[in-house]
Amino acid sequence: MVLKVYVAPLPSGGSPIVLLVLAEKQIPFECIFVELTKKETKTSDFLKMNPFGQVPVIDDDGFILYETRAICRYLTEKYAAQGPALIPTSLNGKAVLEQAASVELATFMPALIKVGREALKGTHGLAVDQAVLDAALVEFGQKLDVYEVILGKHKFIAGDELTIVDFFHLIYAPGLATRVGIDIMTQASRPNVTRWWNVLIARPAWVKLQAERAAANAVQNV
Incomplete structure (x- = not known):
């Protein structure tokens, strides 16, 4: 199952940082834009993924993770062999x-x-x-x-x-x-x-x- 990434359409905040790590690590993913102005982060389905009602969020074959920095750490560790290391090994x-x-x-x-x-x-x-x-x-x-x-x-x-x-x-x-x-x-x-x-x-x-x-x-x- 391809990694799903829920981000805001505007180029600001944490969403672009997750997309940057995905690009740097050459990770395939499905990008799902969530319209903040339409309160799509406040729907019951979205709140099941992130109870704070914010993006970015990832769904990695059923593993749900939110918060930009946590997502970046997870992706970098999981795909350590791809692209730049981004996290030291020592x-x-x-x-x-x-x-x-x-x-x-x-x-x-x-x-x-x-x-x-x-x-x-x-x-x-x-x-x-x-x-x-x-x-x-x-x-x-x-x-x-x-x-x-x-x-x-x-x-x-x-x-x-x-x-x-x-x-x-x-x-x-x-x-x-x-x-x-x-x-x-x-x-x-x-x-x-x-x-x-x-x-x-x-x-x-x-x-x-x-x-x-x-x-x-x-x-x-x-």
Whole structure:
């Protein structure tokens, strides 16, 4: 039975990250788009898969799994022999990966969300509080200053090899530049962060995915 992947049609959030891992690991799958605006994640059938009513979700021959990071770990471990490794095999390597994953979830993401929550108000016709946005950008910048130090020691966030944790950083951050013009990830004052970020967003699988999802979204909005 082919792997079923339930994702949102819009190119943002966790759905593209799962699709990215699928592409990088060359995993065959059936993509099922779930319309959030139609509350398709709140139906009784969908809630049986994810009681929180959110995407992404996978159905791997009856094994149901939700939450982006858990799905990515599962797929990477199951298809370890395909594509880039994305998860270290050594004990120390795995420990550093989990350390980086904790930092992404508990430090990077909360600061990023503060920026996005205020900056994206303008896209919904709401007034942006510039003072709040500026404060959020300062806080996020402080986190990136630490990233600058970390990335000065190795190529990627968990070492010299690409891992799924690098991909986790793509969940919302690219939208700051594409949707509201805030390009904090590639500033001259943080050359190591800039180098790392440019490598991530230039991954052929990511570029292709973003183009495909943008084209699909444009068709839906015609």
